[in-house]
Amino acid sequence: MRLTFTVNGRQREADDVWEGESLLYVLRERLGLPGSKNACEQGECGSCTVYLDGVPACACLVAAGQVSGREVGTVEGLANGDKLDAVQEAFVDAGAVQCGFCTPGLLVAADDLINRNSEPSDAEIRESLAGNLCRCTGYEKIMDAVRLAADRRSSSDNTRPDKADA
Numbered sequence: 001m002r003l004t005f006t007v008n009g010r011q012r013e014a015d016d017v018w019e020g021e022s023l024l025y026v027l028r029e030r031l032g033l034p035g036s037k038n039a040c041e042q043g044e045c046g047s048c049t050v051y052l053d054g055v056p057a058c059a060c061l062v063a064a065g066q067v068s069g070r071e072v073g074t075v076e077g078l079a080n081g082d083k084l085d086a087v088q089e090a091f092v093d094a095g096a097v098q099c100g101f102c103t104p105g106l107l108v109a110a111d112d113l114i115n116r117n118s119e120p121s122d123a124e125i126r127e128s129l130a131g132n133l134c135r136c137t138g139y140e141k142i143m144d145a146v147r148l149a150a151d152r153r154s155s156s157d158n159t160r161p162d163k164a165d166a
């Protein structure tokens with residue numbers, strides 16, 4: 001089949017796609033977007049997390065035939081050109097990246113959380129990232145990074161009432 005769908009705001013096409021191959025394979029091997037990682041390929045680790053119509057999903061569990069005409073957002077779409085997104089910067093600044101294999105999925109999951117909830121509690125952060133496994137960091141730095149990103153987003157958006165009145 002010819003697969004046509006939107007990736008990071010751009011219409012993309014791929015030819016000779018088998019309907020059953022994974023969205024993760026299409027992104028990495030056909031479209032040259034290697035940010036989403038292939039660690040378990042069975043929905044267990046979250047390293048392949050992307051947005052599918054605005055909702056985080058494991059790209060390894062989504063069949064290519066299911067994404068026809070839909071919108072996919074990958075970790076490559078978070079930055080604005082050369083400027084890292086606040087979540088990406090926070091992961092760097094908090095030292096939340098070691099081997100980096102889990103990082104793309106965590107970035108998408110954290111971005112989704114902060115978009116929905118600008119001041120998440122620690123319990124909410126843990127719950128939102130529960131599907132993303134890290135084998136290196138012990139999670140404390142990741143928690144620090146998400147708190148930092150939420151703080152920075154709130155400050156720059158100036159959307160919190162206490163900031164608006166300041």
Ligand code: FES
Nearest residue numbers: 041043045046060
């Ligand atoms: S590679 Fe998709 S969940 Fe692990």
Ligand code: FES
Nearest residue numbers: 098099134135136
């Ligand atoms: S930084 Fe290595 S798996 Fe998370």
